[in-house]
Amino acid sequence: MKNSCCIVKNSCNIRMMNSISIEQGKIAPLKKNISSDHTIIKGMTFTELQEWCIDKGESAYRGGQLFEWLYRHGITNIDEMSNIKKSFRDFLTLNASLETLTLESVSESNQESTQKYLFKTHESKFIESVSIIEKQRHTVCLSTQIGCNVDCDFCATGKMGFSRNLLTGEIVDQLLWVMRKTTLPVTNIVFMGMGEPFLNYKRVMDAADIFHHQRGFDLASTRITISTAGILPRIYQFITENRKYKLAISLNASDDITRTQIMPLNSKWPIKELIKAGKTYSELPRRRVMFEYVLLKNVNDSIEDAYRLHKLLNGVQCKLNLIPYNSMGGIFNRPDEDKIKEFAEYLYDRQTTYRVLVRRSKGKDINAACGQLAVNNKEKENL
């Protein structure tokens, strides 16, 4: 997964001087000819765009048109909005901005169809996304925060500290950039990049709604997965709101002592509570929770762990995703192949209400596990 990283020091380059304050929907200017009160309309939901248009003296219908131009067509220039009258396009040019992220680089794996995208935010911070192509399946892994304060021990992003939540537009823009650079249509979205999605709940849900909306990206709700380290109140909020998206919970241990060691938030929301929450989600129609389990050598990969895991999941309608850790020279290592096989087979032979999958990491040669490239490039922030 993720490795260690350096401390962030803000550089004082021109772009930073031009971009000091960031709040939802408003962003300081990148270019001299854009005034500071430009509204970032990328990231607004269908309803928000309708309301914004009405507020500007236009119709709700116009908001729907903007929504299509921004997301279905992914335009980068207001003048491309050919069915919008010139006077309103001029108004948009003066008052709205489509800019959120700058694409810094794309790293391509030599071995697999995996690409890693590095983006720079307006204040010169870095975030990343990963595009993974397997046959006709094209999955994009998105970031939701700059850094993360959940502090999982095996995670590079967790070592970076936390800068801020990403705006909805910055989350959506990651996908738009990937779509511009690849020819195969995106079939799946996973919120598993930098950050804890449920600590940026509203913006992540807004982004998912935009991805799902028929006039937006039109992706089925079952093709959008939100992954959480286990923010229990938000999991129940997600369930209560009857969100249609898939839920993945990072378990990563079979007992509370081990889990608290590698995921300190476990002392607040322990394993049994998470399993219970997952079970509640799976009781909703057509839902099945996914538990993720990163296999760490000599930490959580013993047969005793497999036994405890079986006891925990037996009776829960769920999937168990075993993810052998990508070693990166830190204190954690990937288990040997025969150990991975033994662990998986133990559970595979006993699976009842749960189904075991083993995920083989893609793009190891470019550190394609989420969190790694942004960390490796953080020195750029110190230039």
Ligand code: SF4
């Ligand atoms: S919640 Fe995710 S991004 Fe945050 S520290 Fe844990 S693994 Fe890393």
